[in-house]
Amino acid sequence: MDIPVEVNILRDRLGDRLIEYGSIKPRRIYARIERSAVKDAISLLASHGYTHVSAITGLDTGKGLEVLYHLDRTGSLFTVRVDVPYDDPKLPSITDIIPGAVLYEGEVRDLFGVVFEGNPYPRPVVLPDGWPEDFHPLRKIYSVDDIRKTIADRGVGTQQIEVEEGGGAIYVPIGPQHPALKEPIGLRFVVEGEYIVKVKARIGYNHRGIEKAMENQTYIQNLMLAERICGICSVAHTQCYVLAVESALDLDIPERARYIRVVMNELNRIHSHMLWMGVAGHEVGFDTILMYTWRDREYVLDLLEAISGNRVTYSINVIGGVRRDIPDDMRDSVMKTMDYVEVRAKLYMDLLLRDPSFTRRTVGVGKASTRDALTLCAVGPTARAFNVKKDIRKDEPYEVYGDIPFEIVVVDNCDVAGTFIVRAKEILESVDIIRYALEHMPGGDYRVKAPRRVPQIEAIARVEAPRGELLHYLKGSGGEQPYRYKVRTPTLANIPFVAKMLEGCNVADIPIAFAAIDPCMACEDRMEFIDESKGVTWIWSLEDLRAYRKLKEKGSVSKPLEYIDRYGGKLDVS
Amino acid sequence: MERVVRWARARSPWILHLNTGGCNGCDIEVVAALTPRYDVERFGILLRGSPRHADIIVVTGPITVQMRERVKRIYDQTPEPKFVVAVGQCACSGGVFRNCYSVIGGVDKVMPVDIYIPGCPPKPEAIIYGIAQLIDRIAGGGIAWIYRSK
Amino acid sequence: MSLEPELLKHAFKKPFTLLYPFEKRETPKGFRGRIQYDMAKCIGCGLCARDCPSGAIEMIGKGKTAEFRVHLYMCTFCGQCVDSCPVSAISFTNEYEYASPDKSKLIFEFKRPIEAEKS
Numbered sequence: 092m093d094i095p096v097e098v099n100i101l102r103d104r105l106g107d108r109l110i111e112y113g114s115i116k117p118r119r120i121y122a123r124i125e126r127s128a129v130k131d132a133i134s135l136l137a138s139h140g141y142t143h144v145s146a147i148t149g150l151d152t153g154k155g156l157e158v159l160y161h162l163d164r165t166g167s168l169f170t171v172r173v174d175v176p177y178d179d180p181k182l183p184s185i186t187d188i189i190p191g192a193v194l195y196e197g198e199v200r201d202l203f204g205v206v207f208e209g210n211p212y213p214r215p216v217v218l219p220d221g222w223p224e225d226f227h228p229l230r231k232i233y234s235v236d237d238i239r240k241t242i243a244d245r246g247v248g249t250q251q252i253e254v255e256e257g258g259g260a261i262y263v264p265i266g267p268q269h270p271a272l273k274e275p276i277g278l279r280f281v282v283e284g285e286y287i288v289k290v291k292a293r294i295g296y297n298h299r300g301i302e303k304a305m306e307n308q309t310y311i312q313n314l315m316l317a318e319r320i321c322g323i324c325s326v327a328h329t330q331c332y333v334l335a336v337e338s339a340l341d342l343d344i345p346e347r348a349r350y351i352r353v354v355m356n357e358l359n360r361i362h363s364h365m366l367w368m369g370v371a372g373h374e375v376g377f378d379t380i381l382m383y384t385w386r387d388r389e390y391v392l393d394l395l396e397a398i399s400g401n402r403v404t405y406s407i408n409v410i411g412g413v414r415r416d417i418p419d420d421m422r423d424s425v426m427k428t429m430d431y432v433e434v435r436a437k438l439y440m441d442l443l444l445r446d447p448s449f450t451r452r453t454v455g456v457g458k459a460s461t462r463d464a465l466t467l468c469a470v471g472p473t474a475r476a477f478n479v480k481k482d483i484r485k486d487e488p489y490e491v492y493g494d495i496p497f498e499i500v501v502v503d504n505c506d507v508a509g510t511f512i513v514r515a516k517e518i519l520e521s522v523d524i525i526r527y528a529l530e531h532m533p534g535g536d537y538r539v540k541a542p543r544r545v546p547q548i549e550a551i552a553r554v555e556a557p558r559g560e561l562l563h564y565l566k567g568s569g570g571e572q573p574y575r576y577k578v579r580t581p582t583l584a585n586i587p588f589v590a591k592m593l594e595g596c597n598v599a600d601i602p603i604a605f606a607a608i609d610p611c612m613a614c615e616d617r618m619e620f621i622d623e624s625k626g627v628t629w630i631w632s633l634e635d636l637r638a639y640r641k642l643k644e645k646g647s648v649s650k651p652l653e654y655i656d657r658y659g660g661k662l663d664v665s
Numbered sequence: 666m667e668r669v670v671r672w673a674r675a676r677s678p679w680i681l682h683l684n685t686g687g688c689n690g691c692d693i694e695v696v697a698a699l700t701p702r703y704d705v706e707r708f709g710i711l712l713r714g715s716p717r718h719a720d721i722i723v724v725t726g727p728i729t730v731q732m733r734e735r736v737k738r739i740y741d742q743t744p745e746p747k748f749v750v751a752v753g754q755c756a757c758s759g760g761v762f763r764n765c766y767s768v769i770g771g772v773d774k775v776m777p778v779d780i781y782i783p784g785c786p787p788k789p790e791a792i793i794y795g796i797a798q799l800i801d802r803i804a805g806g807g808i809a810w811i812y813r814s815k
Numbered sequence: 816m817s818l819e820p821e822l823l824k825h826a827f828k829k830p831f832t833l834l835y836p837f838e839k840r841e842t843p844k845g846f847r848g849r850i851q852y853d854m855a856k857c858i859g860c861g862l863c864a865r866d867c868p869s870g871a872i873e874m875i876g877k878g879k880t881a882e883f884r885v886h887l888y889m890c891t892f893c894g895q896c897v898d899s900c901p902v903s904a905i906s907f908t909n910e911y912e913y914a915s916p917d918k919s920k921l922i923f924e925f926k927r928p929i930e931a932e933k934s
Contacts, residue, residue, distance in 0.1 A: 219729075219730050219731035219767065220731060228766060235764055235765075235766050238766040239766055242730055242766065242767075247730055247731075248729075248730040248731045248732075248733055248734060295731075297686050297729070298729070298731070298767050299686060299727070299729055299762055299765045299767050299768050300765035300766035300767040300768065301762070301765055303764075303765070303766055304762070304764035304765040304766075307764055308764060308868070309865075309866070311866045311868075311895060311899075312866065312867070312868040312895075313868075314868075315761060315868035315869075315891060315893045315895060316761050316762075316868060318893075319687075319688040319690065319755075319761050319762075319785075319891075320688060321688055321689060322687070322688035322689045322690025322691070322692075322693065322786065323689055323690070323693060325688075325690065366693065369700075381700070382700055382701055385696075385697065385700035385701070386700060386701040386702065386831055389697075389700075389701075389702050393843075396843055396846065397843040397844075397845070399845075399847075400843075400845050400846050400847035400894065400907070401785075401786075401846075401847050401892065402694070402786075402788065403690045403693065403694065403786050404690060404785055404786070404891070404892075404893070406847070406893045406894050406895075409898070414894070414898065415845065701830075701831045701832055702831055702832060702833050703832070703833060703835060704832045707832070707834075754869060754871075754888060754889055754890060754891055757888035757889070757918070757921075758869075758886070758888050758889045758918075759889075760869045760889055760891060761868050761869045761891055763869065763870060771888075778916075779916055780914050780915070780916055781888050781914065781915055781916070781918055781921060782913070782914045783887045783888045783890060783913050783914075783921055784892060784911065784913070785890070785891040785892050785893070787911065787913075788911050789835075790835050790836075790839070790840075790911070790912070791911045791912055791913065791914070793835055793836070794836065794912045794914055795914030797836065798914045798915075798916075799914075802916070
């Protein structure tokens with residue numbers, strides 16, 4: 092085996108501390124190092140182009156814990172593996188080298204108990220409030236029943252406690268839920284007047300425990316569970332899942348299946364981006380756009396229903412191919428709808444970029460630099476709006492993306508309007524991809540039989556979901572159930588970056604700036620504001636923010652505190 | 666007077682949409698019911714932002730550990746008479762997430778449910794059908810003829 | 816170009832709204848509605864119940880005398896059972912209108928042909 096250049100560099104610097112290395116699949120190199128070498132290895136790799144942390148996976152091998160750092164350099168994934176004993180699970184944090192790794196380390200800390208010394212994020216990161224500190228659910232010694240019992244015994248989720256920077260604890264009451272499609276995230280803002288100075292996000296409200304459940308179910312059952320990690324980009328999750336499992340099985344699937352998968356992926360992308368346009372329109376107060384885009388989206392959903400049987404969860408990907416074919420008559424209706432979608436997408440792009448009520452609320456809002464996007468490991472259309480040229484479909488082509496001519500859409504607007512342009516143009520690119528795929532689809536089978544058991548092998552699959560880079564890590568156990576399955580969703584990757592985007596923003600722009608990353612978590616909103624100069628703390632919901640923005644535009648108020656003085660500052664939001 | 670109030674309430678129920686930790690599949694179908702193709706506003710159904718204005722709580726997603734208290738609180742904040750509709754298999758029973766440690770189960774573990782609408786996700790037509798069944802019950806069968814399918 | 820010409824155009828077009836429940840769209844071929852069992856074909860292998868991701872299929876008995884209860888409020892309508900069945904005894908109907916105040920009314924039983932088909 093040819094020793095990759097990077098491994099040679101590591102060997103020179105680390106010497107004995109590089110224990111082993113290898114490359115089982117193309118574009119996948121791994122190196123096992125001693126834990127004293129973590130920072131040296133990561134900074135060395137970062138200086139050789141591996142500046143993007145795709146994910147950090149925790150693993151319980153039964154003999155100890157293992158932490159895998161997955162570093163990406165335009166399509167090539169380098170995994171640095173470190174073993175850590177159960178009784179002394181400490182590692183140095185790499186957030187001073189690559190700040191974007193902060194939430195990944197926090198997640199491994201929550202779920203496995205590895206302590207990353209120097210990680211600034213308070214616990215818990217992904218687990219619910221009140222979760223006991225010494226209890227790490229993904230360790231193998233705990234079964235799902237054990238965890239359920241512990242949660243019930245220790246009253247997890249019954250208290251919502253926020254610890255303030257100063258050390259005092261305040262009891263934060265729950266806010267209302269969002270009216271339209273929104274996700275739960277707890278955001279804490281430090282404001283000065285009407286501008287945001289600092290943002291801290293508390294995620295983890297939608298933690299369900301899927302990774303542990305997957306270890307107790309068969310691959311066939313897990314496929315359907317994977318689809319429901321996110322209902323909007325459902326097919327991206329199943330695509331990633333089948334890629335991981337087929338890679339572990341070394342299964343060759345028919346060409347026709349690959350083309351069908353591409354068509355479904357792109358139809359999903361179109362529907363997701365149109366959905367986002369509606370949501371973004373709603374956030375800037377332009378409900379007409381919500382109605383128009385969702386109306387046009389119905390045509391795409393009709394296609395998806397005709398091909399797969401359901402508008403939202405397609406069940407089209409199976410291990411070994413696709414479940415259903417796209418017959419010729421359906422191909423014609425797809426082509427017709429694509430013509431319509433193309434006309435409409437161009438219309439929306441034209442319309443909204445000339446409309447002052449839209450541009451006023453999106454151009455120049457949520458500004459951040461390209462450098463921020465790179466160091467904070469942003470992904471997807473969000474990153475591409477900030478001049479970061481990353482798209483898994485081009486960097487690491489899967490299925491037949493390598494054979495289909497299309498462009499990555501990158502702009503250098505570096506603001507919310509940029510994210511809109513990127514998504515609108517991506518719809519047009521997807522239309523072209525679908526047309527090409529349908530015209531060049533070969534005949535033949537679309538499915539092969541797949542074994543039910545996966546050997547003790549690891550596989551990492553990455554796809555470009557509508558929201559960005561999605562990563563699935565699989566470790567087979569030799570049986571019908573996986574040993575470990577890890578999912579890193581694109582929204583998790585974008586949270587540190589959106590916190591940066593919001594800095595310097597006007598309070599009234601929070602909804603649209605946050606919506607710009609196309610968040611997909613699920614839940615209610617609860618945003619806490621702190622005006623340090625005045626010493627005032629208050630809590631607002633999205634409804635409050637919208638009301639504030641409307642009044643601000645009318646000129647009735649100019650600062651959040653004025654709104655509170657006049658309309659009542661709420662500590663108990665209802 | 667009671668019958669007039671009941672008739673009026675059934676005529677224009679205000680809905681609160683609550684996602685308790687699901688995948689958003691059912692959410693987008695509930696919101697799709699408001700968009701031009703299905704347009705539930707023809708029935709006077711309006712989406713409200715606050716539990717204090719709602720007649721019907723439409724719940725999607727399974728109840729997760731961290732949402733349980735919040736959901737209870739929202740249910741308490743909603744004034745009587747209130748009705749609960751569980752949309753989708755997760756809200757009805759926990760569904761595919763039954764082996765997930767942070768998922769407690771369906772909505773009925775936390776509050777009484779008036780109508781269960783199965784599906785994953787149910788089509789907007791199925792959701793409208795379910796809500797129509799509920800309205801029929803609220804109105805005591807008085808205006809059921811409008812909603813009965815041909 | 817602004818929104819006005821668009822709005823004007825739509826003012827004269829037929830409304831997009833589907834007047835459900837007075838109008839209903841036909842479900843496409845291959846629509847995934849509620850499942851049904853052809854008990855004459857069923858060999859009672861149990862693969863459907865085993866592969867169901869949400870445990871919605873309850874198998875009572877084994878082999879040629881096995882009977883089934885499908886808990887519709889747990890069903891994901893994914894079609895894995897249809898796929899897994901080696902004798903194609905399970906198929907989709909195109910029914911999707913199900914709502915009930917009582918979960919027990921959302922359980923469908925499939926017994927052997929001697930007795931009634933659906934209860």
